[in-house]
Amino acid sequence: TLTDTSMDLLSSLGLQNDLPEQSTRLSHPGVLKALNNDDDARIGFNCCCNCGTTLLVSGVDDSADVVKQTKSKKQSGKFVTCMGCKRVRYCSDACCKADAEATPPTISSDACGHSPVICSLLRLCNDDEDAEGELYDDDDGKSRWNKKKKMTPQQERAKEASKYRVQTERESYPATLFNILAEGPGWFMEAITRRVRYLEDPRSPEVATERRGKRDRMSNSPKKPIGAGSREKDLVIHIVGASVDSELWGWKGRSDNANDAPVLEAYAEASTNILAYLKSFPILLDSVRLVFVGPDCQASCKCEVPIPDSKSTLIIETHQCNYGEESQYDSASSLPPADCIVFFNPGFSCPDYNWTKALETAATPTKIGNQFGCGTPFLVTTNTEMEGFADIKCLLDMGCIDAKNVPGDVLEAVDHSARHTDGEDTTFFFNENPYAGLRVRQSGTMANDLYVKNRWILGGLFKSTDKINKRKSEGNLKADDVDEIYEQVRKRHRADRDGSEGGGGNKNSKKTNSALI
16 A cells, blocks of 8 residues: 555655656666666667666657567567556566565675565556646546546545645645755855845955944944845845746736746745844845746746745845846846855756856856856755766866865765865755655656656855866957857766777766766
8 A cells, every 4th residue: 555655655664755766677688788878778678677678669649659579589569567556667577576676685685676665656656647737737537536437435645645745745845945945054154145244344254244243332222233234135046957847836927917826935934034144144035036937948037926924025136047147138148146046856967968158157156256266056855865976077077166165075976076174064955855745756868767856965165167268367258168168078977978989987877887877
């Protein structure tokens, strides 16, 4: 019997919410051959999940594909799909059975294959997809839930649990954003609020602190909160790569119905956490300004939402363009300087995406950042731990973050040459995100691999990219040169990942590192 939530299922099995992210076995030579010879190989989808045999897939609907085996094996007429979850494919019954068996002790791997735990979690994926269609997509009765004339009490509970998991995934975006900001390390919050404190006393940090301390000692009146003066104080957060299906789910981008958009209410409700935390400094904000930028974002729009139990206002802006290319769009010609830059599941190291301009823009220090001598704070979420390590390595290689600020164990995990001495302070963190949702999803490339959106989070301070700034100062940086610099880094990442072009293989590659499987 499946329990109400996916994480409850893990707890009931004694896994203590430890999601088995990398569960597809790569020990079979056929699987490794498929991955090395075909960039489009999807283990468990168009290749057998156990032996890697290529399956010829036809049809548009993935759930109704007609799959035939290649000539490398005897034709049996039909492909084999797991009868439990109906989400993993094999070339034969023998491979299906072998993948469900426990990993032999002779194989050094933590991948459990298509175990009963994985199968149960994938069955929950089916329920969640139906619930999502019923909640948000208006599927006109196409959902599997709607096909049941009368549901049993157990089915009703399963349906409600699925809707809850889907909702927690969507609300994980505002929950992660504001709770991590409020509960982050002291140096992180100090960096985020530096602009607000600068507006109160626009001198160097040391002078401002000394003057405020002298003023407070000479005055018998209570200390005046920052932001209580005549100048408007706002906290500006850029959400880069935002889309209508993720960060801004369910909102049509119109300002006239802002109060009826659940996503805006969720952000307003979550922002109360950061306001409550800042009052202890004390810092009073007039508004919290969220600037969503991305080509898949809503058309340029701006609206205001009152923040509950507060006199402050939440301002939502959307800009349908690439980050750093706002000058090409009249409505987004000048974004406000960011106090923090947030990337939800960006995939910096993924060759399908190009973050060249966005990272260059994010790593460019603001005027106040130069005054304080440090870069803009940032947050990045990833779906899996391995993706987190890959994005960290990419940021290090691009020069967007300083290796001296990254903890030694993280540098060792990403195989970076820099090392730290014990007890050295760092301004970087990488951990599981306690505010991720409860919905478990199936990987689109390896059928037994699982992930939860925003499950891992890293944060730190950007620094200006050395190579780019050096050439800028020399006055010989052309428009196409920035793309060339980043493309060199991306090529090196692909070489590390594939073990080609003289690369020895990246230790964070699932193909070569059994510890990450």
